[in-house]
Amino acid sequence: AQSVSQHNHHVILSEAASLELGCNYSYGGTVNLFWYVQYPGQHLQLLLKYFSGDPLVKGIKGFEAEFIKSKFSFNLRKPSVQWSDTAEYFCAVDYNDMRFGAGTRLTVKP
Amino acid sequence: NAGVTQTPKFQVLKTGQSMTLQCAQDMNHEYMSWYRQDPGMGLRLIHYSVGAGITDQGEVPNGYNVSRSTTEDFPLRLLSAAPSQTSVYFCASKAGANYGYTFGSGTRLTVV
Numbered sequence: 001a002q003s004v005s006q007h008n009h010h011v012i013l014s015e016a017a018s019l020e021l022g023c024n025y026s027y028g029g030t031v032n033l034f035w036y037v038q039y040p041g042q043h044l045q046l047l048l049k050y051f052s053g054d055p056l057v058k059g060i061k062g063f064e065a066e067f068i069k070s071k072f073s074f075n076l077r078k079p080s081v082q083w084s085d086t087a088e089y090f091c092a093v094d095y096n097d098m099r100f101g102a103g104t105r106l107t108v109k110p
Numbered sequence: 111n112a113g114v115t116q117t118p119k120f121q122v123l124k125t126g127q128s129m130t131l132q133c134a135q136d137m138n139h140e141y142m143s144w145y146r147q148d149p150g151m152g153l154r155l156i157h158y159s160v161g162a163g164i165t166d167q168g169e170v171p172n173g174y175n176v177s178r179s180t181t182e183d184f185p186l187r188l189l190s191a192a193p194s195q196t197s198v199y200f201c202a203s204k205a206g207a208n209y210g211y212t213f214g215s216g217t218r219l220t221v222v
Contacts, residue, residue, distance in 0.1 A: 004152075006152075009150075032207075032208060034210055036210075042215075043200060043213040043214060043215050043216055044153075044200070044202075044211075044213045045213075046210040046211070046212075049210050051208050090152060090153065094207075097143070097155055097158050097166070097168060098143065098155065098211060099155060099169070100145070100152040100153040100154075100155075101152050102150060102151055102152040103150075103152045
C-alpha cells in the first residue's frame with residue numbers, strides 16, 4: 001500500500017514569509033494527490049488536487065503545489081502567509097483508497 | 111445540501127460497550143470512508159466503500175465493522191470499545207475515483 005511522508009511536524013513563520021511544506025509518497029504508479037487544511041476545531045477542507053496535466057496546480061487562498069514525478073513529491077507552497085493560515089496541513093495520496101500523511105502544523109505569528 | 115452529517119458529535123463509552131457512529135451524505139456520492147485522527151498520526155483509514163453493498167478494509171480495521179446498504183448511509187460499529195479507540199472519527203464521501211473527499215464535522219469518542 002502507498003504511504004505518505006510529511007517532512008515537517010511543526011512550522012513557525014512570521015506573516016508575509018514564504019511557505020513550503022514537503023510531501024513525498026511511496027507508490028510508483030498513477031496516483032491522485034491532494035492537500036487538505038484543518039483549521040483549529042474544524043474538519044478537513046480541500047485546498048487543491050492534482051490528477052494529471054500541468055504539474056503546478058493552484059488551489060484556494062493563494063496556495064499552490066508542484067508535482068514532481070521523479071521525486072515522488074507534491075510540495076505545498078504559498079508566497080506570503082497570513083495569520084489566518086495557522087492550521088494543520090495534510091497531504092494525501094489516492095490510489096484505490098486515500099491515505100494521509102501525519103500532518104504539518106503551521107503557526108503564523110502576526 | 112447538508113453534505114456529510116455525522117452523529118453524535120461527542121460520545122463517552124465504557125470499555126466493552128458497543129455503539130454505532132452514524133454517517134449520512136445527501137450528495138449521491140459513491141465513495142465513502144471512515145478515518146480516525148490521532149495526534150501526530152494524521153488520519154488513518156478504517157474502512158471504505160466504493161458503492162452500496164461494497165466495503166473494504168483500510169489501515170486500521172480491527173475492532174470496527176461497517177456496512178453500506180444504501181448510497182446515503184455508512185455507519186461505523188464499534189463492537190467492544192477499548193481505550194485505544196479513543197479518537198476523533200471522520201466520515202467522508204466523494205463522487206468517484208477522481209474526486210476529493212468532503213468531510214463531516216467529526217465525532218469525538220472517549221472510551222474510559
